[in-house]
Each structure stands twice: as C-alpha cells, then as structure tokens.
Amino acid sequence: MTPAIANANVKFVARQLGFDDCRISVAARAPHADDYLKWVEAGHAGDMGWLERNTDRRCDPREVLDGCQSVVSLALNYLPSKDQARSDYRIARYSWNDDYHDLIEDRLKDLDLAMADMGGQQRYYVDTGPVLERDFASASGLGWNGKSTVQIHRKLGTWFFLAELLTTLKIEPDAPSKDHCGKCTACITACPTHAITGPRKMTATRCISYLTIEHKGAIPLEFRKAIGDRIYGCDDCLDACPWNRFAKVARETRLHARGEIFEHKLGDFLKMNVEDFRGVFAKSPIKRIKRERFLRNVCVALGNTGTKEDLSILQEVRKESEMLNEHASWAINEIKNRGCPD
Ligand code: B12
Structure with a gap:
C-alpha cells in the first residue's frame, strides 16, 4: 500500500468511527519538546508528577513504539450545548457526561484493528499516554496551538478532545495549519487566575482546571475568590475564543449534559x-x-x-x-x- 493510499484509508475509517477530524504527521521528536522540558523544569507540572517522568518517551514517539513511522492525530467534538446547564455553579463542559477516555478508547481499538489489517503495529492513547498531543496535532495540521495552549480547529473551535495512534505504517503526512490567532488575546485576558502568562505560556499550577482537578491538597487561599462558582475545571479561556462561533454541538450524545x-x-x-x-x-x-x-x-x-x-x-x-x-x-x-x- 502506498503512503498516499494509507493516508486516505486511515482517514476513511476514522470518519466511519465518528471522529471529527484525522490528520497525519511523521514520527519524529516533537517540534516543541524543548518548551515542554523547560516547562517541567520550571516546576509547572505541580502535583502532576507523571509529566516529569518518561520525558524522553514523551518527546519522541519512536521511544514509545519501535519502528514508529507516523502519528495519526484524531479530534472528537465534545461540545454538549452552548448554554451552561445551571446558573448556580459551573462544571467544565468536557465533563458533563460520560468519561471521554472510555468512549474514545473503544473507537481507537477499532481503528487499531483496521490499521493492523493494513500491516501496521500501533500504540494508541487518549490523554493519559506519554505523548505531547497538541504538538503532534499542530504538526499534522489538526488545528493550531492557540495562545491559551488549547488547540483550535477552524470548524470545531476549541471544543474537541485529542487522541492518537503511533504506528509503524509509513503514511503520507498532512501539512501543518497556519496560526489563525492573529492579534487576539481574548483567552489570555479571560483567565480568572492569570495562569496564561503570555502566548502559549501556561503556569498550570495557577489554572483553575489544575486547582480543582489535579491538585490534591488545600486550594491556596490566593486563588479561592477567583475560582468563583467553578467546582470542576474551567472553560473561560475556551469560552473567550472567537473561533468557537463556528462550533456545533457534538454528534456523540453520551457527551451531552x-x-x-x-x-x-x-x-x-x-x-x-x-x-x-x-x-x-x-x-x-x-x-x-x-x-x-x-x-x-x-x-x-x-x-x-x-x-x-x-x-x-x-x-x-x-x-x-x-x-x-x-x-x-x-x-x-x-x-x-x-x-x-x-
Ligand atoms: C497536563 C494537562 C493539563 C494541565 C496543564 C495544561 C497545560 N497547558 O499544559 C491542566 C490540568 C491545567 C489542564 C487543563 C486543561 N486541559 Co488538559 N491536558 C493535560 C495533558 C494530560 C498534558 C499536557 C502537557 O503535556 N502539558 C505540558 C505543556 C508544556 O504541553 P502543552 O500544553 O500540550 O504544550 C505544548 C503545546 O503548546 C506545543 N505546541 C503545539 N503546537 C505549537 C505551536 C507553536 C507555534 C508553539 C510555540 C507551541 C506549540 O508545545 C508545548 C510543548 O510541547 C494533555 C494530554 C496530553 N497528553 O497532551 C491534556 C489536554 C491538553 N487537556 C485538554 C483539556 C480539554 C483541558 C481543559 C480545557 C479542561 C478544562 N476545561 O478544565 C483545560 C485547558 C487549560 C489550558 N489552557 O491548557 C485537552 C485539550 C484539547 C485541545 N483542544 O487542546 C487535552 C489534549 C486532553 C485530550 N486528550 O483531549 N490540562
């Protein structure tokens, strides 16, 4: 099978499985691996100690899968609705229903089987694997990395999960997308705790998502007022993004409220x-x-x-x-x- 046919086949199956986009990049060291290493060194991982381990593997998919040649990046729209479900507290939209890890993993298993039939050996991940998901998404043109560090897609806006398969198949890569943030800094201004300190600079230990989900101990006093009525995660930097004007509610109803x-x-x-x-x-x-x-x-x-x-x-x-x-x-x-x- 030629790399071009492999590209078309993988995309066809991904679409059949309900993914909203699928793009391919060459398996190589992550283009912004050094930014990640500096970020870890600066202590931004906080309680997320796993981000400080296996740094070699996280920076290069070839360290994860022997003979890895390509990375297939996938997007799944999760937007449950454009309105907040209640007015007395806020929960980040990605968690309004079933856990996406389980839901996406089922689809990844099927895509893995299809790619095995094409002669490939795969490892697949959604969120919890040693992969810099947004970096590979950017390399494949699956949107671009926004100033909040959230990946932005022309059609889906910011409301999508990422997942990927590392594969030994040689698949024709797609071209990266341009950065369409322009002069906009709405996400940076919107952050209630000033966790986004500049374009693509995130102090995770200030992010409400970190404080309410990943952080295990007492919530530092300095952030409590800014947390407001948010009880799980925060969507403010996503809500502020003008690209979300094109976003549509997810097809997957298990992600609706x-x-x-x-x-x-x-x-x-x-x-x-x-x-x-x-x-x-x-x-x-x-x-x-x-x-x-x-x-x-x-x-x-x-x-x-x-x-x-x-x-x-x-x-x-x-x-x-x-x-x-x-x-x-x-x-x-x-x-x-x-x-x-x-
Ligand atoms: C740790 C983590 C967090 C931490 C830290 C976030 C952070 N910005 O680093 C916390 C708990 C704060 C968090 C919050 C959220 N998270 Co989170 N998180 C992750 C996780 C597990 C690792 C991210 C990581 O490695 N961070 C370290 C930093 C250095 O890496 P990074 O942010 O990915 O940065 C890279 C890019 O910026 C990249 N890059 C890519 N392209 C380009 C282009 C250019 C030009 C440049 C300069 C850089 C660049 O370079 C950096 C280094 O590689 C990923 C899954 C994964 N394995 O990747 C999910 C993930 C990033 N999270 C996700 C989500 C949904 C969220 C929240 C929206 C949840 C919420 N509503 O509360 C918020 C968003 C907050 C935000 N602004 O990032 C999704 C994002 C999907 C998307 N469309 O971007 C992911 C991909 C999970 C998934 N599988 O879908 N998260």
Whole structure:
C-alpha cells in the first residue's frame, strides 16, 4: 500500500468511527519538546508528577513504539450545548457526561484493528499516554496551538478532545495549519487566575482546571475568590475564543449534559455520602477526583456564592477531615463576612 493510499484509508475509517477530524504527521521528536522540558523544569507540572517522568518517551514517539513511522492525530467534538446547564455553579463542559477516555478508547481499538489489517503495529492513547498531543496535532495540521495552549480547529473551535495512534505504517503526512490567532488575546485576558502568562505560556499550577482537578491538597487561599462558582475545571479561556462561533454541538450524545449531574443545588453536593457520589458521577470524569476533593471544591464555591442556608451543612462537613474542616470554615467565614448572621 502506498503512503498516499494509507493516508486516505486511515482517514476513511476514522470518519466511519465518528471522529471529527484525522490528520497525519511523521514520527519524529516533537517540534516543541524543548518548551515542554523547560516547562517541567520550571516546576509547572505541580502535583502532576507523571509529566516529569518518561520525558524522553514523551518527546519522541519512536521511544514509545519501535519502528514508529507516523502519528495519526484524531479530534472528537465534545461540545454538549452552548448554554451552561445551571446558573448556580459551573462544571467544565468536557465533563458533563460520560468519561471521554472510555468512549474514545473503544473507537481507537477499532481503528487499531483496521490499521493492523493494513500491516501496521500501533500504540494508541487518549490523554493519559506519554505523548505531547497538541504538538503532534499542530504538526499534522489538526488545528493550531492557540495562545491559551488549547488547540483550535477552524470548524470545531476549541471544543474537541485529542487522541492518537503511533504506528509503524509509513503514511503520507498532512501539512501543518497556519496560526489563525492573529492579534487576539481574548483567552489570555479571560483567565480568572492569570495562569496564561503570555502566548502559549501556561503556569498550570495557577489554572483553575489544575486547582480543582489535579491538585490534591488545600486550594491556596490566593486563588479561592477567583475560582468563583467553578467546582470542576474551567472553560473561560475556551469560552473567550472567537473561533468557537463556528462550533456545533457534538454528534456523540453520551457527551451531552447528563440530567443527574445538574439536578443538584450547589449545597446539596455536601449532603452526598460516598455511595451517592459514586452513583451521581458513575462513568463521569468527575469520579476521578473522589468525594473529598470534590467537596473541597464545593466548599470554595459556597464560600463565594453561598448564603446562610448553607451554614449548617458546612458545619457538618467540617467534622469529616482536616482538609474539609479548613475549607468549610473558610466558606462559613466568607458567607458571614458578606453579612449573613448565624
Ligand atoms: C497536563 C494537562 C493539563 C494541565 C496543564 C495544561 C497545560 N497547558 O499544559 C491542566 C490540568 C491545567 C489542564 C487543563 C486543561 N486541559 Co488538559 N491536558 C493535560 C495533558 C494530560 C498534558 C499536557 C502537557 O503535556 N502539558 C505540558 C505543556 C508544556 O504541553 P502543552 O500544553 O500540550 O504544550 C505544548 C503545546 O503548546 C506545543 N505546541 C503545539 N503546537 C505549537 C505551536 C507553536 C507555534 C508553539 C510555540 C507551541 C506549540 O508545545 C508545548 C510543548 O510541547 C494533555 C494530554 C496530553 N497528553 O497532551 C491534556 C489536554 C491538553 N487537556 C485538554 C483539556 C480539554 C483541558 C481543559 C480545557 C479542561 C478544562 N476545561 O478544565 C483545560 C485547558 C487549560 C489550558 N489552557 O491548557 C485537552 C485539550 C484539547 C485541545 N483542544 O487542546 C487535552 C489534549 C486532553 C485530550 N486528550 O483531549 N490540562
């Protein structure tokens, strides 16, 4: 099979499997590997220690798969709807329903089988593998790397997941896309915690997505007010992107908002026991952070938006652990300081 035919075949199967875009690049050292290494060295990985390990593998797919010749980058639109599901708290859109890791992995398995039939050997990843996904997406022309570091696609805007297959097949590469951000800095200005310090410069340990999802300990006091009503992740740098005016709701309905998640009022989340938490967030990416970390986030949001009605449940939660005691106490103080009496 010629590299050009392999390119067409892989794209055809990817499309059949429901991916919204598929592009190919040559397996080589990631073009911005040095930026990643500097980023790690500067301590930006914070609690995400896995980003500091296997750096050689992460920088070069040939270190991951012997004989790797090409990287197939894939995009899956996840936009659940353009409106926020509730007005009293915010959850990042990518987590409004089923966990994308499971959903995309099923499709990757099928694409792997099809490529095995073409004579290739593959490794496939979505998010958790040692691959600089956005760098390879950029190299293949699957959008361009925006100033927020989020990958932007002319048709999908910013609302898509990335996944890739590393393969021993020699596939004709696609051309990189141009950068279409121009002079726009809307994403940089929109970041509530000033985590984007310049074009493509991200201090992850300031990002609300990091603070509410990846960070394991107490949320530093300096960020609590800026977190506002966000209880899992943050979409502000994506919402601000003008390229999202072309974005359409995802075809995959398992990524549309799931009722159970948005049936709760903010304070109700604090009443959930472990079983309730597992039930509401079954299959959702939110289950990953477990109940204590999630309740920690809810306490911060209540500190910013709660009323005296929330004080009793916050008092209850204080008894649960040192971390919840501290976050609930902070929230109680914030609510009282806004003029809500005991
Ligand atoms: C760690 C991580 C995070 C961290 C750190 C984010 C960061 N900017 O580094 C935190 C927890 C903060 C995070 C947040 C989010 N994440 Co995240 N995250 C990752 C993960 C696992 C690794 C990223 C990484 O290696 N970071 C280190 C830095 C140095 O790498 P990088 O940001 O990818 O930067 C590279 C590009 O900028 C690249 N580059 C590419 N092209 C070009 C072009 C030019 C000209 C230049 C100069 C550079 C450049 O060079 C850098 C080094 O290689 C990836 C999956 C993966 N394996 O790649 C998902 C991933 C990046 N996350 C994703 C998502 C959806 C999010 C959130 C939107 C979730 C949310 N709503 O809360 C936010 C977005 C915040 C943001 N502005 O980035 C998606 C992004 C999809 C997309 N369209 O871009 C990914 C790809 C997961 C997936 N499989 O879909 N995330």
